[in-house]
Amino acid sequence: MNEIFSKYYNLIFLLVVSFNNLIPKKIRSIFYLIISLLFFYIMSGKLIIYLLITITSIYISALLINKVEEKQNSSKKIKSLILIVCILINLAFLIVFKYLKFFTISTNSILSILGINFSFNILKFVAPIGISFYTLQGLSYLFDVYNKKIKAEKNFIKVALFISFFPQIMEGPIARYEETSNELYKNKNYTYDSFCFGMQRVIWGIFKKMVIADRLNIVVKTVFRDYQIFSGPFIFIGAMCFTIMLYMEFSGAMDVVIGTGEIIGVKIPENFRQPFFSRNISEFWTRWHISLGKWFKNYIYFPVSLSKPVKKINSKVKKMFGRKVSTLVSSGIALFVVWLLNGLWHGAGLTFILFGLYHFILIFLGNILKPYIDKRISKFSNNKLFKVLQNFKVAILVIIGELIFWSLNVKALFIMLSKLFTEFTIDKASFVKLGLDIPDCIILVLSLSVVFIVSLLKEKNINVREEIAKKNIIIRWSLYYILIFSIILFGAYGPGYQPVEPIYADF
Amino acid sequence: MNELIDILEELKPGINYETTENLIDGRYLDSLTILSLISEIEDEFDVEIPAVEIIPNNFNSAEKIYNLIQKLKNE
Numbered sequence: 001m002n003e004i005f006s007k008y009y010n011l012i013f014l015l016v017v018s019f020n021n022l023i024p025k026k027i028r029s030i031f032y033l034i035i036s037l038l039f040f041y042i043m044s045g046k047l048i049i050y051l052l053i054t055i056t057s058i059y060i061s062a063l064l065i066n067k068v069e070e071k072q073n074s075s076k077k078i079k080s081l082i083l084i085v086c087i088l089i090n091l092a093f094l095i096v097f098k099y100l101k102f103f104t105i106s107t108n109s110i111l112s113i114l115g116i117n118f119s120f121n122i123l124k125f126v127a128p129i130g131i132s133f134y135t136l137q138g139l140s141y142l143f144d145v146y147n148k149k150i151k152a153e154k155n156f157i158k159v160a161l162f163i164s165f166f167p168q169i170m171e172g173p174i175a176r177y178e179e180t181s182n183e184l185y186k187n188k189n190y191t192y193d194s195f196c197f198g199m200q201r202v203i204w205g206i207f208k209k210m211v212i213a214d215r216l217n218i219v220v221k222t223v224f225r226d227y228q229i230f231s232g233p234f235i236f237i238g239a240m241c242f243t244i245m246l247y248m249e250f251s252g253a254m255d256v257v258i259g260t261g262e263i264i265g266v267k268i269p270e271n272f273r274q275p276f277f278s279r280n281i282s283e284f285w286t287r288w289h290i291s292l293g294k295w296f297k298n299y300i301y302f303p304v305s306l307s308k309p310v311k312k313i314n315s316k317v318k319k320m321f322g323r324k325v326s327t328l329v330s331s332g333i334a335l336f337v338v339w340l341l342n343g344l345w346h347g348a349g350l351t352f353i354l355f356g357l358y359h360f361i362l363i364f365l366g367n368i369l370k371p372y373i374d375k376r377i378s379k380f381s382n383n384k385l386f387k388v389l390q391n392f393k394v395a396i397l398v399i400i401g402e403l404i405f406w407s408l409n410v411k412a413l414f415i416m417l418s419k420l421f422t423e424f425t426i427d428k429a430s431f432v433k434l435g436l437d438i439p440d441c442i443i444l445v446l447s448l449s450v451v452f453i454v455s456l457l458k459e460k461n462i463n464v465r466e467e468i469a470k471k472n473i474i475i476r477w478s479l480y481y482i483l484i485f486s487i488i489l490f491g492a493y494g495p496g497y498q499p500v501e502p503i504y505a506d507f
Numbered sequence: 508m509n510e511l512i513d514i515l516e517e518l519k520p521g522i523n524y525e526t527t528e529n530l531i532d533g534r535y536l537d538s539l540t541i542l543s544l545i546s547e548i549e550d551e552f553d554v555e556i557p558a559v560e561i562i563p564n565n566f567n568s569a570e571k572i573y574n575l576i577q578k579l580k581n582e
Contacts, residue, residue, distance in 0.1 A: 147559035282537070297538060302558040305542055314546065327543045367539055 012039045012166055013260060017190075020264050025187040029157055032184070036166035040129070043170070047128035050093050051164060058138045059159045061086035062145040062152035069148070083146050090135050097127035102348030130170040132345055136295055138163045141177040143299055150178055158185065165266075167257040171250065173271040173291035180268065188265025198263030200465055200480070205255025207487050211447045213248040214492035216241045218435040224406055226433075227416050231423040234430050235416050239403035243395075244448070246402065247275070250289070274455045279390040281362045281397055292345070296338045305334035324371075332364050339363075346405070351413055355405040362397060443490045508573050514547045515569060524569040531563040541566065548572070554579040 016035055023031045041048045064082045068075065095103075101122055108119040141162065144150045153159050161184055162177055163169075188194075223230055223238025230238070254271045261268040275288035285293050304310060310330050318326035343356020380386040403420075407413035436444070457464050468479055512524045519540055522530075530536045536544070545556050554576055565575045 149559065149562070286534070298561075301538060302541075302561045306545065306556070306558045318546070323543065323546055327539065327546055330546075331539050331542050370539075 006043075008039065008042045009256075012042075016166075016260075017195075017263060021189045028187040029161055029185055032165065033157055033161045036161065036164040036169065039166040040164060040169060044128045047126070050097075050128050050131070051134060054090055054093070054135060054138050055160045055163050057086050057089050058142050058163065059153075059156055062142055062159070063154070065142075065145055066152040079146065083142065086142060087139065090139060094131060094135055097125050097131055099344070099348040100125070133172045133174055134163050134169050136292075136345075137168075137172075137174045140174065140295060140299065144177055153177075153181070167260040168268060171253045171257065172289075173254065173257070173269050174295050175269055175291065176294075180266070183261075183266045183268075186265055190263050190265060194265055195263050197465060197469075198259045198261070200468075201255050201259030201262060203259075203480075203483055203487070205252040205259060207447070207483055208248040208252035208255065208451065210487055210491035210493065212444065212451070213245045213252060215436070215440055215444055216245040216248070217492070218440075220245055220406075222433065222435050224408065224412075227408075227412055227419070229433070230419070230430060231425045231427075232420045233424065233426050234434070235403070235419050236399070237434070239399045239406075239416075242406050243399045243402040247272075247288075248451070274459045276395055276398075277391060277455070277459050278394045279387065280366055281359065281394060282366055284394050284398060285359070285363075292342070296342060300338050300341060301334045304337050305330045310334070328367060331367060335364055335367075336360050350410050351404060351407050354410070354413070355401060358401055358404055362401075447486070447490070508569070510551055511548070511573050511576070512569055514544065514551065515572075518543050518547070528568040530568060531566050536566065544572075548576060552576050552580065 012035055016032075019031070020028070037048065037051075040051055044051075061082050065079050068079050068082070104120045104122050108122075111118055141150075141159070145152045153162075158181065162175075162181055165180075165184060168175065190198075219238060219241040223234060224242070227235060227238075251272045258268045258270065269291060271290050273287040273290065275284050278284035278287055310333050313333070314326045314330045317329050339356040339360035340353065341356075342359070343352045343354070346352045346355065377386070403416060404413055407416060454464050457467075468476055471479075515522070515524050519536060522535055527533070527535065541561065545561075549555060556575070556579065560575060560579070565571055
């Protein structure tokens with residue numbers, strides 16, 4: 001079950017929408033916090049204790065850091081110690097809940113290879129939903145206080161709400177405190193306009209999820225489970241369907257999150273910006289899961305590339321080979337760390353690490369070759385056909401990346417990759433085995449065309465909802481009804497369909 | 508200021524650095540260019556730019572970058 005689309009979210013959503021304007025503005029933040037914690041409790045039960053420890057540890061540590069700074073003989077060592085203790089507390093939860101099983105299995109394998117007759121018991125705990133999201137969001141607040149970008153917040157409710165705000169806690173976006181803190185405490189009443197605009201965004205997200213993602217789930221499940229019976233072209237179709245499914249599921253969830261915020265007057269940052277219009281893979285990652293990319297850039301990429309050891313290497317390389325090479329080396333070291341962590345953030349497993357390394361290699365190679373490629377393609381850079389070809393290149397690279405990401409294990413991954421390049425048979429029986437009938441395919445083509453047109457308009461800086469709002473009532477409501485009824489009529493639910501299981505909420 | 512604009516023009520030509528005020532928000536400078544820029548600034552102006560100062564507000568225009576350099580020099 002996907003948390004953002006679950007009946008529990010609907011219940012919480014109804015509670016907020018029903019009571020928002022009735023709750024006095026002075027205590028509305030408390031109302032949001034109670035609702036957020038209630039939502040988390042419904043989803044994760046007693047594991048809420050870990051969320052509360054995270055909130056409290058981050059709140060207290062930030063205050064302590066500020067206190068140490070205010071003292072005249074403030075000690076940087078004490079400040080750093082507080083920061084490290086708080087990071088360790090929160091990382092310990094992440095490691096125990098997400099990585100313990102993976103690390104234990106890996107250690108046992110190494111011990112067995114070394115011929116040591118000993119193995120650790122494999123323990124696996126159920127993780128609190130959204131732990132990777134709220135931990136990163138909480139830590140970003142702590143880092144910003146430590147780096148004197150913001151002052152520590154004295155009001156516990158404000159910090160608690162920032163870390164646990166119910167639309168964001170499951171799948172992000174991972175916001176910075178200065179980005180959303182003011183938004184969360186504006187305590188606006190919703191208006192007819194904010195309600196309509198927000199609801200449109202919510203329904204659009206549900207359309208993407210229920211009509212497209214849930215339908216593609218049939219193909220994805222079949223291909224990734226029974227990969228051995230499919231040839232290369234069908235493996236590619238499966239990986240392509242997974243990529244589209246992931247995009248529709250995750251960006252659809254973001255539409256619901258941002259739409260919910262819009263209704264109650266809280267502006268939540270965007271997490272996608274038409275990623276498939278990217279011209280290279282680096283650009284893709286500035287348009288897909290934007291908030292995670294920014295987090296890694298702000299708290300890992302720049303700190304690593306400007307750290308003392310990397311600067312030392314940089315100055316040595318600079319003397320020998322010049323500035324261009326030394327920058328590539330610094331950036332390469334930081335990129336490697338970023339993508340290793342990015343892979344691990346997505347999940348504990350070798351396939352996720354390989355997913356990270358695959359992107360590291362692509363981006364690093366892209367950086368090395370950029371000056372040579374730019375020179376050669378500069379005369380075509382404004383050519384529309386050339387842009388489309390670049391978009392296709394990015395899409396294919398992303399699809400291969402997602403194949404690595406979603407493979408059952410490393411063995412399955414290599415079998416699937418080798419089939420891609422060695423088995424080219426296309427037969428009707430395999431099409432049937434994919435599990436979609438002709439009406440399903442027609443619905444997919446039509447609904448994806450609608451998504452494509454909307455994305456194209458957004459890419460051209462046309463605000464689709466504002467344009468629709470300018471039309472007369474008949475056109476406006478016809479469009480709304482088409483969207484609502486297409487979810488009811490063509491949503492992939494009922495016998496034969498299984499909704500997409502949580503992908504990002506489980507990270 | 509002129510030295511800074513020369514550095515910027517060498518790293519990323521074709522932008523009017525006198526008037527552009529959204530170098531980061533407008534995605535004119537990517538992460539790699541920022542690293543090159545920092546390396547050049549540190550050599551040219553003899554300052555050290557810490558990672559925490561790499562925020563859009565410090566890098567959105569040549570003037571803002573120059574102000575950051577002056578601030579770090581005075582620290």
